[in-house]
Amino acid sequence: MTDLKIGGVPEHFNYPWYITLKNKEYNKHHINLRWQDYPGGTGQMCKALRNGSVDIAIVLTEGIIKDIADGNPSKIVQTFVKTPLIWGIHVGAKSSFKKIEDLENATIAISRFGSGSHLMAIVNAYNQGWDVSKLKFKVIGNLQGGIDALTNGEADYFMWEHFTTKPLVDNGIFKRVGNIPTPWPCFVVAVRNEVLENNFEEVKKVLDIINEETKDFKEIDAIDKTLAKRYEQQLEDIQKWLKITEWNAGKPMTKNLITRIQNKMVKFNVLEKRKNSEEFIKNMYI
Template identity: 80%
Template sequence: MIDLKVGGVPEHFNYPWYVTLKNKEYTKKGINLRWKDYHGGTGQMCKALRAGEVDIAIVLTEGIIKDIANGNPSKITQTYIKSPLIWGIHVGAKSKFKKIADLEHATVAISRFGSGSHLMAIVNAHNNGWDIDKLKFKVIGNLQGGIDALTNGEADYFMWEHFTTKPLVDNGTFRRLGDCPTPWSCFVVAVRNEVLENNFKEVKAVLDIINNCATDFKKTENIDKILAKRYEQQLVDIQKWLSITEWNDGKPMSKNLIGRIQNKMIHFGVIDEKKKSSEFIKNMYF
């Protein structure tokens, strides 16, 4: 039995992992796969990959590309969610800010530097024509840290996945001023190079299992009700989320796509230079 550790955010995107683990599908292939929740998101997972604390991570595209460019010894094996992520732009319930334009000189809460909340704040600033060099950040760790920072006035706005934060908008903790979709497919699977070298066959087996589940995931009977209950969401919100979310069908990530995403990230000032796509991806299917 081979031991492998996989990590991701505890959100509805990753429910297929819960299903396949519950059904012991990896055990049947001789793989002892263990899941770990990362409430701090992609920045926390990039750090865990570097430290060898996790072998496989379901991370945001922009975060892992930036971290691999900065030396993270991992590769992207495939896209996991091929649709964009919708980032809600939130302020506290009692905030003086009324529209996105008001936030130009405000302090943005981010989970970590290099995280999705950090990088998408840069994308949002660029989209609005703001001076990226003048952005002010407050590191808050995770969603709860964002709630505390906006409530206590330590930061002015916070970007997090639209549907995950929808209950906080509904209960009056946050006000959402708008959304900022990622200009690329949002989640990818990243694997440590050492694991790819030593356990290529097992990693491929894991990907085959999760892709098989994800392909027909939206056809699961009552999946909208199951997700709404598990993640404490309104049924109508989950139904909308399901309608705009597309999982990968198992195809590898192309070098052209990595190149296009790098071009966009350079344009946004997120990375400094373009590198060979082969430095970022590992094709599991020859």
């Protein structure tokens, strides 16, 4: 039995992994795949990939590209969710801020430097024409940290996935002043180089199993009700989310796509310079 550790955010995007793990799909192929939730998001997972506490991570595209460029010894093996992530831009319930334009000089709550909440705040600032060098950040760790920081005034706004934070908006904890979609596919599967060298076939089998699951995921009987209950969402919100979300189901990440994403990230001042796109990816389907 091969032991592999995998991690991701505890959000609806990753429910296909829960199904395959619950059904012991990996055990049938002598793979002991153990799931770890990472509520701190991509920054927390990049750190875990670096220190070896996770082998495979379902991470935000922008976060892992930035971290591989900065020396993370991992590769992207495929896109997991090929549609953009919709980031909600939130302020506290009692905040006087009404719209995105009001936030130019405000303090931004981010889970970690290098995380999606950090990088997308830069993308948003760039889109608004603000001076990116003047952005002020407060590191808060995770979603609960964001709730605390906005409630007690330590930060002014916080960006997190639209549907995950919708219940907080519905319950009057956050106000949403806008949304911004990622200008690229949102989630990818990243694997440590050492694991790819030693367990290439096992990683490939893991991908085959999850891709088979995501292929018909939306057709699962009453999947909308299951997700709404599990993630404490309104049924209509989950139905909207399912409508705009597409999984990748097995196509490899291409050099062209990495190059296009890097070009945007350089333009947004997220990356200093573009690197050879081959450094970021490993094709599992040669």
